Amino acid sequence: MEERPFDTFLDSLCYISDHIGFYGTIKHSPSDFVVTEIDVSGQLVTKDYRIGSEDMQRNSNNENDFKKQKVGPRAANTTHSPAEFIKDVSKSVSEKVDDVSNDPNLLECETDLYNLHNPLLSLDVQKSLYNFACSVKSTFESPVTGSDHCELSLGLFPDKNNRANIHSAVRQTHPFLLTFTRSTELLVKPNLDYQELSQLTSEEETDAFFKFLDAKVDNSKFTFQPDVCKEHRTSVHHFISKKFGKLVETKSFSGESNDGLQKVSITVRFREKKSSSGKRQRTEENPDIFTAFTLEKENLETLEAISYLSSSLGVLPSDFSYAGIKDKKAITYQSMVVKKVTPQRLLEVESALETKGMKIRNVHSVNHHLHLGQLTGNHFMIIVRDIGSHSGDTSEDLQKRVDEAVHNVKTRGFLNYYGPQRFGKGQKTQSHEIGLALLKEEMAQATKLFLTPENSDDPVNRAKQYFYQTEDAKGALALMPACKIRERMVLRALNRYGLSEEGCVRSWLSIPHSMRIFYIHAYCSKVWNEAASYRICTYGSKVVEGDLVFRNEDGNEKSSLGDRVRIVTAKEEDDKVYSIHQVVLPMPGHSIKYPTNKVGQWYKEALANAGLQSCKFRVGNLQLNIPGCYRPILKYPHNLIYELIVESANQSQEMEDWTNSEDLKSLKTSLKLSFKLDSSCYATVCLREMMKCNF
Incomplete structure (x- = not known):
């Protein structure tokens, strides 16, 4: 393989702004590049963070509302499930409401309207919802059809989790209402499907059925009352199949009543989820154990860190889930979840992980894994060292160059390129070349590229060099360090199945799908x-x-x-x-x-x-x-703060404190930056636009 300059294809990419920029060195050390993940609720993943905690957002953002409603010490300090939280808060809110209408015609509506929501909804909004719900219910019961209700807005809720909680609470309390979102605004309108089913079954059954649908509890079933009329049962079957056939399936079960008559009941159950192969997944009696934690790592790739963790815990790399890949040469904080490992077991390996540049924080149990992209972005604290003019002219006003560059990026943004870490740093082969070979289904070529050695003399490249020269997978496997899980999996499969096209396919199937x-x-x-x-x-x-x-x-x-x-x-x-x-x-x-x-x-x-x-x-x-x-195509940094720092061997101070240009020539200038980026954006790309240079 021919060696070529790294990142040549990045050099040819254009910029959005035309300022001059400046040069500098990033990632001089991992501490110069600190990345902290921002979760879906906008919280930084820091040492006191709790991933998956239903109460974190509530306690931090709504503490004052919580106190005003006097929920009580138990409700304020106890960890709840969402349903328990709604129930506890609703009780306190209902106690505060003393002006509920006494109109007997309205009492047929769900009078626990005021106890359906957490403090995210004000009392005025809940009262408006109450009146709207009663009006809808009254129209549904009226013999006059064709009435159309306008929508009711419950307000703006930027946080997706908060919207989900309100969606569920409204539908569980008022199944005859339909909730939906327009941008971040949450609205309700009449559920016409409810009205149609209520004409086929009783109101109580219709209520229960729609609550069953909204809850989506695995392995749950719903059974309608026995029905002796086949034509009527057929109508119910057809309605459910037409409206909800992708979600549920129905079946009739016969039974004999006490009077000897044959009665048939319709049972509804959720369809089993199918795997990617189309086969139905087997239901497990014992649910998996999930343990969440915050991973702090230094000078380590995310996948490499997972390799160390899986080796230490005796599980597969695929048992780990995370929201995003973080930089290698940096100090990073990110959320992770591991399956089949208890919190106690994870804590047992904590001290051993520190020797690998990792620390684990906030270990606790959860009931689900993470998904890629399950974050809102990342916060960066970066030091760009030894900055100067591209022309090398020390008389140029560096402060002016930096001010201009930062202003342009703030106002005009940056082209949202994928950063160089997306493609690897190999001089002979890079990740995108392997990906192209896989897309073309050239499995042998992809395997060869994957195991191509670089020029560095380290155990990994010595093992790759041995394989490249001998095609001896067994010998290369013996040389490959234990921490290189992917390489060892591929070599083990090649040793077992050979270097044929089928053997190469099996070698790729041996590593996790995400890889x-x-x-x-x-x-x-x-x-x-x-x-x-x-x-x-x-x-x-x-x-x-x-x-x-x-x-x-x-x-x-x-x-x-x-x-x-x-x-x-x-x-x-x-x-x-x-x-x-x-x-x-x-x-x-x-x-x-x-x-x-x-x-x-x-x-x-x-x-x-x-x-x-x-x-x-x-x-x-x-x-x-x-x-x-x-x-x-375009993105902007958020909350961008910067300052120039002039450093010498004995002192460090802000640039404006230095007035003598001759003194400045003998000192080194650094740029400190703090900003946030949306998920899937690269700080190196933002810096590239700012500085007008590649890294």
């Missing part, structure tokens, strides 16, 4: 980077006909991402309906649409040149399915 698909995502990321650069070079910051833009005005959170991406028309271009920050570009896949302008043609030619003109973005023998996604 296999990582390489394909790396290739798709490279295509996206080059497409974004071409888009800006071709059209600039203007939104043009044929661009793809993201919209969310339909308010339906359950709509697919593809449904919320539209193609800009000529009229919309003329009317300037959209701005550049709404433009998205697709990551290649089988379920995305491409721009219809020159950028779409560029995608077609780029994939054809790579030999992927007929690629379906499914690699069946590796169980890889690549639907694709959409990524905003």
